Amino acid sequence: MVEVAKCPVCGGLVELANPWVGLEVECPECGEGLRVVSLQPPQLYYAVGFEEEPLPEE
Numbered sequence: 724m725v726e727v728a729k730c731p732v733c734g735g736l737v738e739l740a741n742p743w744v745g746l747e748v749e750c751p752e753c754g755e756g757l758r759v760v761s762l763q764p765p766q767l768y769y770a771v772g773f774e775e776e777p778l779p780e781e
């Protein structure tokens with residue numbers, strides 16, 4: 724199943740075939756490296772510099 728998500732950089736639509744959280748893709752419009760951060764709906768965020776769930780400081 725192919726889904727589409729919006730590129731956070733250029734706003735272009737990126738097709739994702741059977742996406743999963745953590746999948747890295749490249750935006751066909753701007754070439755930015757992106758990562759799937761959630762599904763339903765699929766959302767993309769920058770793959771580079773993206774830190775997963777920073778631990779809360781105690």
Ligand SMILES: [Zn+2]
Pocket residue numbers: 730731732733734735750751752753754755
């Ligand atoms: Zn883009």
